[in-house]
Amino acid sequence: MPNSPFILKKMFSQTTLDTVLQFATPNCAKPSHIDGLWLNYANQNTYFSDHIQLSSINFCLHGTLNLFVNQTWQTISVGDMVFTPIHLPVSANFLPKNQNDIFLAVHLQLDETVLMSIINQLPHNKSHPEQTDHTAPISPAIADCISRLIALLPQENPQFLANLYIQELYCHLLYSPFGVSLAQLVSPNSVLYKIKHICRFIDTHFHQSFRVGDLAKLGAWGESQFYHHFKHITGLSPIAYQKMVRLNHAKSLILNKGLTISQVAYEVGYESVSQFSREYKRQFGISPSLDK
Numbered sequence: 001m002p003n004s005p006f007i008l009k010k011m012f013s014q015t016t017l018d019t020v021l022q023f024a025t026p027n028c029a030k031p032s033h034i035d036g037l038w039l040n041y042a043n044q045n046t047y048f049s050d051h052i053q054l055s056s057i058n059f060c061l062h063g064t065l066n067l068f069v070n071q072t073w074q075t076i077s078v079g080d081m082v083f084t085p086i087h088l089p090v091s092a093n094f095l096p097k098n099q100n101d102i103f104l105a106v107h108l109q110l111d112e113t114v115l116m117s118i119i120n121q122l123p124h125n126k127s128h129p130e131q132t133d134h135t136a137p138i139s140p141a142i143a144d145c146i147s148r149l150i151a152l153l154p155q156e157n158p159q160f161l162a163n164l165y166i167q168e169l170y171c172h173l174l175y176s177p178f179g180v181s182l183a184q185l186v187s188p189n190s191v192l193y194k195i196k197h198i199c200r201f202i203d204t205h206f207h208q209s210f211r212v213g214d215l216a217k218l219g220a221w222g223e224s225q226f227y228h229h230f231k232h233i234t235g236l237s238p239i240a241y242q243k244m245v246r247l248n249h250a251k252s253l254i255l256n257k258g259l260t261i262s263q264v265a266y267e268v269g270y271e272s273v274s275q276f277s278r279e280y281k282r283q284f285g286i287s288p289s290l291d292k
Contacts, residue, residue, distance in 0.1 A: 011061075011078065011079050011138065011140075011143050012061045012062070012078075012143060012146075012147060013147065015151075016061070016146075016147045016150050016151070017061060017062055017104060019150050019151065019153055019154065020039055020041065020061060020104050020106065020150060020153075021041065021104070022153075022154075023039055023153050024039035024040070024041035024104070025039075025041065026041055026042070026043050026044075027041070027042050027043065027044060028040075028041075029107060032153060033153075033158070034149070034152060034153065034158055034159065034162045035159060035162070036108055036109040036110075036111060036166070037106060037107070037108055037109075037149065037162070038106065038107035038108075038109070039105075039106060039107075040058070040103070040104070040105040040106070040107055041102065041103070041104055042063075042065075042094040042096075042102060042103040043096070043101075043102045043103075044094075044096060045094065045095055045096065055084065055085050055086065055109070055110040055112065055185060055196070056083075056084050056107055056108060056109045056110055057081055057082065057083050057084075057107075057108050057110065057173065057178070058076075058081065058082040058084075058105050058106070058107045058108075059081045059105060059106050059107075059108070059138055059142075059146055060076050060077060060078050060079065060080045060081070060082075060103075060104075060105045060138075061078060061104040061105055061106065061146075062078050062102065062103065062104040063077070063078060063094070063101065063102055063103035063104060064076065064077045064078075064094075064103065065077075065092055065093070065094050065103050065105070066092065066093040066094075066095070067082065067091070067092050068091040068092070068093075074134070074135060076135065079137055079138050079143075080135050080136070080137065080138065081135065081136055081137070081138050081142070081176075081178075082134055082135050083134055083135075083136070083178045083181065083182075084134065085181055085185050085192060085196065085233075086192070086195060086196045086199045086233065086234065087196075087199045087200065087203050087245075088234060088235075106146060106149075106150065108166070108169070110182075110185070111166075112185065112186050114166070114167060114170065115170055115182060115185070115186055116186040118167060118170045118171060118174065119174065119182075119183055119186065122171065122174060136176060136177040136178060139172065139176060141172045142169065142172045142173065142176065145165055145168050145169045145172060146169070148165055149162060149165045149166065149169070152165070170182075191229050191233070192233060194218075194219040194220075194229075195219070195229055195230055195233045195234070197218070198215055198218050198219055198230070198238075199234070199241070201215070201218060202215070202238070202241060202242050202245060203245055206242055206245040206246050206249065206268065206269060207246070207267070207268055207269035208269065209269070212226070212227060212238050212239070215230075215238055226238075243279065244283070246268040246269055246270070247268075247279060247280055247283045247284070249268050250264050250265070250267075250268045250276070250280060250288070251280075251284065251291065253267060253268070254288055254291055255291070261273060261276075261277065261288050261289055264276075264288065265277075276288070277289070
């Protein structure tokens with residue numbers, strides 16, 4: 001490989017960064033051939049808006065990215081990890097400081113069955129309070145595990161060892177500031193678990209109309225209690241969340257399916273094409289008729 005256009009960082013070796021560059025695709029997130037591991041590489045001014053479909057953790061290996069999640073812009077830099085426990089709308093903006101500036105990250109989709117198995121084998125951890133922020137520093141043990149996982153990418157059949165490293169990574173994460181939230185993610189009685197499943201219900205039925213009270217019943221809550229929990233975890237009201245899901249799906253249809261604007265509007269649940277166009281432009285900054 002040619003020399004990499006950045007200064008070596010202590011947390012991740014030059015070899016680790018070069019391996020990600022070798023297998024990543026510029027200016028997009030790309031799944032690797034290791035199950036659940038995605039590679040994210042940006043080398044130019046890039047804006048990304050999408051909907052995280054699975055619970056995941058992102059690990060920043062190099063560079064700085066502006067991330068909009070839970071209705072808040074955050075600056076993510078090398079050594080940070082970002083936890084998205086539920087299906088959250090996410091926007092990201094990479095602005096290179098110079099022509100050699102890049103951003104590198106790996107994205108790990110969480111296997112909740114494996115996570116539950118690890119939790120059941122570990123002693124109860126009280127070393128961290130419940131983490132309400134979506135970001136935390138990457139510990140040396142986590143960085144080492146990620147580096148070994150990335151080192152498997154050149155191998156033709158890496159999955160066996162990758163599974164072992166991912167289980168080890170789960171152990172370290174459960175003792176990190178995200179530990180309590182990770183345990184709640186797979187605990188059926190927790191608020192996070194219930195909100196996660198209500199979000200999945202909305203994701204599946206986003207084109208339908210429903211009342212907040214109907215959603216509250218899914219979590220066995222009253223409307224006000226449900227609204228408070230939902231807004232606290234997602235940063236959005238239930239109706240605003242549904243709108244975000246609809247618009248993200250609409251954008252995908254416009255870019256990939258070649259449907260008319262009217263077809264897209266009705267497909268995602270809008271009864272008024274003009275209302276759809278207004279909300280689409282408000283969300284993405286461009287009229288749907290021009291976003292092709």
